Amino acid sequence: MAYSWEHLTSVEKAAVREAIAGDGPVPPPRVIEISWQDKCNIDCFFCSTSEIRSGNFELSPARLEALFDEMRTMGVRGVRLMGGGEPLFRKDARQLIGMLGKRGIRITDVTTNGVLLTEPVVRALFAAGCDQICVSLNAGEAGSYAAMMQTSAKNFDRVVANVRRASEIKRETGADCLIKVQFLLYRDNFRDLPEMHRLFLRTGADRFWLNGLYPVRPMPTMSEEEIGEMLRLYEGILAQDYFQKLEGFSFWESSIAARIQASARAVFARAPLSVRARWKARRLLDRKARRARQATAYHEFCLVGWYSMTISANGDAVTCCILQDHRTAVLGNVHRSGLSEIWNGSAYARFRAELTEIMARRGEVDGFDDACHVESLCARKDACPNRSYYWEDDLGFRRRFHSVVEKMPAPVGEPFINLPGDASRRLPVLRPATPVR
Numbered sequence: 001m002a003y004s005w006e007h008l009t010s011v012e013k014a015a016v017r018e019a020i021a022g023d024g025p026v027p028p029p030r031v032i033e034i035s036w037q038d039k040c041n042i043d044c045f046f047c048s049t050s051e052i053r054s055g056n057f058e059l060s061p062a063r064l065e066a067l068f069d070e071m072r073t074m075g076v077r078g079v080r081l082m083g084g085g086e087p088l089f090r091k092d093a094r095q096l097i098g099m100l101g102k103r104g105i106r107i108t109d110v111t112t113n114g115v116l117l118t119e120p121v122v123r124a125l126f127a128a129g130c131d132q133i134c135v136s137l138n139a140g141e142a143g144s145y146a147a148m149m150q151t152s153a154k155n156f157d158r159v160v161a162n163v164r165r166a167s168e169i170k171r172e173t174g175a176d177c178l179i180k181v182q183f184l185l186y187r188d189n190f191r192d193l194p195e196m197h198r199l200f201l202r203t204g205a206d207r208f209w210l211n212g213l214y215p216v217r218p219m220p221t222m223s224e225e226e227i228g229e230m231l232r233l234y235e236g237i238l239a240q241d242y243f244q245k246l247e248g249f250s251f252w253e254s255s256i257a258a259r260i261q262a263s264a265r266a267v268f269a270r271a272p273l274s275v276r277a278r279w280k281a282r283r284l285l286d287r288k289a290r291r292a293r294q295a296t297a298y299h300e301f302c303l304v305g306w307y308s309m310t311i312s313a314n315g316d317a318v319t320c321c322i323l324q325d326h327r328t329a330v331l332g333n334v335h336r337s338g339l340s341e342i343w344n345g346s347a348y349a350r351f352r353a354e355l356t357e358i359m360a361r362r363g364e365v366d367g368f369d370d371a372c373h374v375e376s377l378c379a380r381k382d383a384c385p386n387r388s389y390y391w392e393d394d395l396g397f398r399r400r401f402h403s404v405v406e407k408m409p410a411p412v413g414e415p416f417i418n419l420p421g422d423a424s425r426r427l428p429v430l431r432p433a434t435p436v437r
Contacts, residue, residue, distance in 0.1 A: 003390030004078035016306045021404045031308040033080040038313035040086040058311035078108035088116040094124045100327040101128025112221045114159035122166045126175035138184040140195035167204035179205045187220045193233040212251035238267045238418045269414040298402040301359045305352040317342045353419045360408040370416040
């Protein structure tokens with residue numbers, strides 16, 4: 001389940017396409033990603049949102065309850081608990097999860113460091129209806145964990161125990177929730193790949209995936225020799241797993257997607273005959289794999305402005321989770337306006353117009369000086385890890401969306417200068433709301 005996309009009807013998906021094409025009104029947001037506070041109980045050196053945690057912001061229980069009521073009225077399908085802080089790092093987290101459940105709003109996924117993924121919280125998530133629990137374990141052993149997360153090595157054992165307990169509760173209750181573990185790779189820890197795999201197996205979780213650290217700040221980069229060594233270690237894991245539990249491997253520091261795919265092909269070429277036969281049949285019969293192959297011919301652009309909202313702990317409604325710490329990302333504030341007013345307001349309209357122009361130019365945008373909200377990574381196909389995450393496997397939607405983009409006339413002149421609003425400068429940035437203490 002990704003961003004609740006699979007919960008949408010064909011009519012609701014069509015409404016997204018029609019709004020992009022200008023043939024219909026903007027549908028309501030179907031998913032809202034919310035950071036209900038910006039505090040965190042650990043201090044990862046690579047955190048992309050540490051700069052926006054300095055205000056000690058927190059949305060009050062009363063404001064959150066009102067927001068949940070408005071979400072239900074608007075037709076929001078799911079809430080993502082993630083963002084600027086650790087979502088479970090507030091004393092009333094279990095009660096807030098229950099509030100969502102009572103309103104029939106599913107928790108699409110909760111991304112957590114797992115330190116506070118206690119049994120009562122796990123049971124509350126299962127009772128409310130949670131599609132995924134994603135635990136950022138990140139490292140394969142306590143020393144590396146402590147260095148990456150800048151916390152006590154004891155928390156490593158605590159997180160592993162919490163994931164194991166959550167897996168046991170899932171089996172006990174029969175909860176329909178995917179429990180996933182993420183490991184982050186960079187120059188200082190990639191040699192721990194085999195231990196990461198062994199650790200995942202000990203947790204009893206359902207799936208794991210490998211990600212390179214997203215380069216949001218200066219950090220040590222890997223040499224060509226180190227990348228080659230990492231890929232060989234990856235092949236060793238894949239030769240044991242054959243994508244039974246491993247969801248995938250993404251690396252953002254440099255463009256090595258083709259090499260990752262080549263490593264996978266090499267592993268399966270050496271696999272036992274029974275495995276190769278099973279893999280070949282899976283690729284022939286698995287609709288997801290077939291869709292993925294066919295989808296490469298279709299346009300892939302960001303639809304976040306027509307599908308989801310992101311709300312920061314200070315109440316700011318921002319363009320997306322990737323750009324949330326950029327000053328130009330702010331589109332409104334829930335302490336001053338309702339969700340519907342923000343979603344249908346002028347700032348969101350300008351944001352959607354800029355996304356539409358990127359589509360009309362087929363992503364070939366050579367300047368962003370006159371953009372108010374989008375940035376260069378919004379146009380580059382492989383720059384944003386969340387660009388089409390939620391709908392990339394929906395071949396029918398992608399085919400029809402491709403046709404919408406193909407019919408868009410290419411704009412004349414410099415990028416973004418003909419859009420509504422003052423094209424000579426970026427739109428005013430709203431001041432953050434006063435933090436709730």
